Amino acid sequence: MDQLLAQLPPSVVALLDKWDSNVLLITIASFLAWLVWKVIYNRLEILTQKTRFHWDDLILASVSAPISALIWCWPATISLGFILEDYTQSKLDWLSTLKLMLVIGIFVWITMRLVTNIEDYALTQKNRDETTVQAVAKVARLFFIVIGALTIMQSFGLSLSGLLTFGGVGGLIVGLAAKDLLSNFFGGLMIYFDRPFKVGDWVRSPDREIEGTVERIGWRMTIIRTFDKRPLYVPNSVFSSIVVENPSRMLNRRIYETIGVRYDDSQQVSLIVEDIRSMLESHPDIDAKQTLIVNFNGFGPSSLNIMVYTFTKTVNWVRYHKVKQDVLLKIMQIIDNREAQIAFPTQTIKLDLENAGEFAGMQPQTEHQQ
Template identity: 75%
Template structure:
């Protein structure tokens, strides 16, 4: 019995001294750490759900997969080092660099997931500018990817000061070679900061055959869906040299019509004009704070022309046409109520009586 205890003690001591060389033990420890992380994550998730603060949920969701990956990959890297070191009987210095790259990658991965979660959460809220949210998210991603790339380059032993010096010399060459790409990039930045339009806006350009709804604003191009449902891909640099109209931001829509009545109804023009103006002033869908004009405007070729100029409260295209139809029907009713009618193009031919010569009459 004493011999058995002695052997167990000896085996335990040897195993304790050499545990870091045991791949099996490291794997078991990784599995145990992963189980602990899952239990801790589950508990934290329950606590986060009880709070009204949403950002803790977003952070936990960003940490879930990257931390699990780190728990398995870091010990896996250590185990790989032990196996290769025993195999080649040499110290592998590149494993420390591999571990550093793993940490950098996990950190950048967590940040990218957190940015995506925040972007999605903010876009789900009401009254959020989709274009601004996407722009901030893209800038944040670009910033952290750049920081991660520079850190990786430094981990490989590259001199950042030398790289920046080379960038100053080579930047001019790269600028000439990629001037179109850079102009599109800065054109996209101009759109994000000046905000002449955003995703969902209806835009058009009198300079180019561009008209439709903005679907996406990228770093290089903007996607516009035309009214016949064709996608239009416009490089961002184009918007720096053309005039862009944004009808989506209009405050009112205009009704500007010329209505002709018959010349035979001229005596009723003043009364008709007065009643049309009164109708518009009392119409619930007409903005009386804007310009409102109803006047006898001109003598037309075949009608007395009345100008109707006013603005609707709605800017919705479909609703605007419904309001305009209602206004025109009411104008037609007013004209008919006074036994007048809307004129249509007519021509009057006057025939002069033919006069016979005096000589022929005498005969």
């Protein structure tokens, strides 16, 4: 090595002796280090694609950009220090703090990217609850941001114990001044942990005019898309004081109808009831394990009422109406097969034919008196 250096010009030898304090050589070294990292990264990417596990892909994708940034920013910080020291002719102590902040920032950046990659991967799995995944990801991001901020504050010489004491007093003041914001925050936590609904659920409240599909659950508010496609922004604190109904979690949907048969077909009512019950028990889309009631239920003003009470297997709104339509059409066919008819509102007028002539004779006399 010494023989090789002896063959070089003295100016080049002097430059190499001070490579760690020369901005140009530091920049060239950074570029070479970046090329080496890209080669290593491409090789690791090929290896991770051959494995069956996804965690190595997520970790490698998380460190790619931050490490490249560190390779360029760390030497740039050193070069900046040399330039400023030569210009000011003084030692700069704050550069070490800047380097520490750079390392902390890179670490937080890697963890944030890793959390985001894991969240995106978990959301692609059908057996993962979207609301829970998003909640855990938000808590993880908040945790690493707080840890990074506290570490940076400590690097500036701030006492964490004093900071926590001040934070307790300041937190009380902030809590009183921003109680609505905090109530929304804890309302969001309640939604995440109690899980009365999740993203994609159809929810409604009988206490408020709230009904639609949940699009997003944030820390402060929940976005609900109404059925006429209007976005509804609901503060999370509202859900702690209202009743929320989640029809998306129904196990079945109910068919509850009253079928009216004419009084003239009273002899066929019992047969119609038995036929409807048999049809429902054998229907492929009716859950016969649930409550199934078909009975003559009362005398209407113009009909003999049959109650039909049953549950479908599907909970899908569109599919439910198709099943209900099929059931009602089959009931109509059953009534028709029994040579009966579905009743409609009617009125019967009875005339007293014995007194019809007397009333007719009184009419001219009344006109004459007038």
